[in-house]
Amino acid sequence: xxxxxxxxxxxxxxxxxxxxxxxxxxxxxxxxxxxxxxxxxxxxxxxxxxxxxxxxxxxxxxxxxxxxxxxxxxxxxxxxxxxxxxxxxxxxxxxxxxxxxxxxxxxxxxxxxxxxxxxxxxxxxxxxxxxxxxxxxxxxxxxxxxxxxxxxxxxxxxxxxxxxxxxxxxxxxxxxxxxxxxxxxxxxxxxxxxxxxxxxxxxxxxxxxxxxxxxxxxxxxxxxxxxxxxxxxxxxxxxxxx
Amino acid sequence: xxxxxxxxxxxxxxxxxxxxxxxxxxxxxxxxxxxxxxxxxxxxxxxxxxxxxxxxxxxxxxxxxxxxxxxxxxxxxxxxxxxxxxxxxxxxxxxxxxxxxxxxxxxxxxxxxxxxxxxxxxxxxxxxxxxxxxxxxxxxxxxxxxxxxxxxxxxxxxxxxxxxxxxxxxxxxxxxxxxxxxxxxxxxxxxxxxxxxxxxxxxxxxxxxxxxxxxxxxxxxxxxxxxxxxxxxxxxxx
Ligand SMILES: Nc1ncnc2c1ncn2[C@@H]1O[C@H](COP(=O)(O)OP(=O)(O)O)[C@@H](O)[C@H]1O
Ligand SMILES: [Mg+2]
Numbered sequence: 001x002x003x004x005x006x007x008x009x010x011x012x013x014x015x016x017x018x019x020x021x022x023x024x025x026x027x028x029x030x031x032x033x034x035x036x037x038x039x040x041x042x043x044x045x046x047x048x049x050x051x052x053x054x055x056x057x058x059x060x061x062x063x064x065x066x067x068x069x070x071x072x073x074x075x076x077x078x079x080x081x082x083x084x085x086x087x088x089x090x091x092x093x094x095x096x097x098x099x100x101x102x103x104x105x106x107x108x109x110x111x112x113x114x115x116x117x118x119x120x121x122x123x124x125x126x127x128x129x130x131x132x133x134x135x136x137x138x139x140x141x142x143x144x145x146x147x148x149x150x151x152x153x154x155x156x157x158x159x160x161x162x163x164x165x166x167x168x169x170x171x172x173x174x175x176x177x178x179x180x181x182x183x184x185x186x187x188x189x190x191x192x193x194x195x196x197x198x199x200x201x202x203x204x205x206x207x208x209x210x211x212x213x214x215x216x217x218x219x220x221x222x223x224x225x226x227x228x229x230x231x232x233x234x235x236x237x238x239x240x241x242x
Numbered sequence: 243x244x245x246x247x248x249x250x251x252x253x254x255x256x257x258x259x260x261x262x263x264x265x266x267x268x269x270x271x272x273x274x275x276x277x278x279x280x281x282x283x284x285x286x287x288x289x290x291x292x293x294x295x296x297x298x299x300x301x302x303x304x305x306x307x308x309x310x311x312x313x314x315x316x317x318x319x320x321x322x323x324x325x326x327x328x329x330x331x332x333x334x335x336x337x338x339x340x341x342x343x344x345x346x347x348x349x350x351x352x353x354x355x356x357x358x359x360x361x362x363x364x365x366x367x368x369x370x371x372x373x374x375x376x377x378x379x380x381x382x383x384x385x386x387x388x389x390x391x392x393x394x395x396x397x398x399x400x401x402x403x404x405x406x407x408x409x410x411x412x413x414x415x416x417x418x419x420x421x422x423x424x425x426x427x428x429x430x431x432x433x434x435x436x437x438x439x440x441x442x443x444x445x446x447x448x449x450x451x452x453x454x455x456x457x458x459x460x461x462x463x464x465x466x467x468x469x470x471x472x473x474x475x476x477x478x479x480x
Binding site for chain 2: 081089106
């Protein structure tokens with residue numbers, strides 16, 4: 001059974017038809033990378049997976065359960081986490097509080113359990129020494145690694161990444177990618193919107209290319225590097241591969 | 243005998259100082275109860291204004307616009323006389339609580355709406371993506387961040403409300419200004435116009451000035467702190 005399933009998903013913002021009958025399945029443990037030009041609907045696709053956007057029509061299934069406006073809080077809490085382009089750490093809390101808030105308030109962990117968990121994941125992202133600082137005092141790369149640790153603290157089966165390195169200074173991109181590569185060795189299901197083709201090549205099981213609200217090509221990273229079918233994909237890759 | 247420099251006029255005020263104290267107490271009592279009503283209304287309508295539901299937004303908008311674009315004196319008369327004629331007179335004291343509470347609530351709602359809207363959208367999304375429901379989002383993530391934006395202007399709203407207790411004069415209230423007026427026009431006490439109004443003004447000033455200075459100092463220091471955070475926030479290397 002697919003971990004994430006989008007079935008005939010359509011999304012419109014007013015008159016703007018952004019997703020056009022998108023069908024997509026992501027298996028448990030799969031690493032899926034979504035690429036495509038700006039405005040093609042990549043973010044909207046990922047945001048439908050945790051109902052930050054509710055589809056205008058169609059169905060979204062998470063781990064077999066249909067996601068609805070009624071059950072989204074519960075399903076999202078149990079099964080998905082998200083890492084944003086702009087990090088979205090809570091600026092009024094220390095790093096440690098950022099990491100322990102959801103485990104304590106939503107997952108019924110004791111303070112001690114939550115902090116152990118937090119230090120475990122801070123160690124994984126290499127920022128154990130930053131537990132007691134406020135996020136705004138950190139560099140972008142560090143903030144994003146903290147955001148990844150926060151997502152991991154929910155211990156959900158799915159992590160969604162929406163352009164996690166696009167807001168970063170070039171010199172801090174690699175430290176975030178390294179953490180994600182490390183993460184990809186686990187059985188966690190990852191959906192990553194990114195233009196980092198090196199990363200895609202290294203970790204993706206499958207890459208999909210979106211244009212104008214549709215998935216127009218899908219395949220392994222090698223397929224995309226060696227012989228993509230569509231002219232449009234060739235053009236696009238030619239532009240973004242440095 | 244009503245002159246500003248007449249010792250007799252000033253003396254009369256000293257003798258009847260109890261009247262002014264009573265007015266002050268009534269004004270403060272009215273202000274406190276009205277504040278509670280205003281806070282309650284402000285929170286309800288402020289949250290409605292920031293919800294995703296169009297209908298809730300519209301209801302909140304109508305309340306705020308109607309209250310802010312009609313005179314508070316009219317609202318008081320309406321509550322007092324209109325309700326009295328329809329046989330449901332709420333009485334002067336309750337009219338004061340309700341009218342001032344409802345009036346101030348509209349301003350509170352705007353302050354709270356602006357505070358919540360000052361929090362970046364990404365904060366709501368991060369909270370939702372973690373599985374926080376509406377109450378959890380608000381309580382742990384949004385309110386703690388908006389409170390510093392809300393409190394200084396809210397203090398100013400409170401100052402205005404304290405001054406607005408004087409509008410109760412129109413329905414024959416017992417607030418500070420109404421009692422001052424009765425005092426200067428009273429048969430036994432009348433005459434000390436200038437001194438009485440000066441005393442009344444000084445009392446208002448002594449309550450309101452510290453509050454509004456406090457609010458503006460608070461605002462300045464919060465702005466300074468934000469600038470500091472911003473400077474610290476420029477990327478440092480790991
Ligand atoms: N909340 C929104 N309201 C209106 N239009 C939106 C909204 N979110 C996205 N869009 C529009 O939908 C289209 C797809 O956006 P998005 O999914 O963010 O694309 P991508 O992530 O591929 O750049 C764009 O044209 C964008 O302007
Ligand atoms: Mg996007």
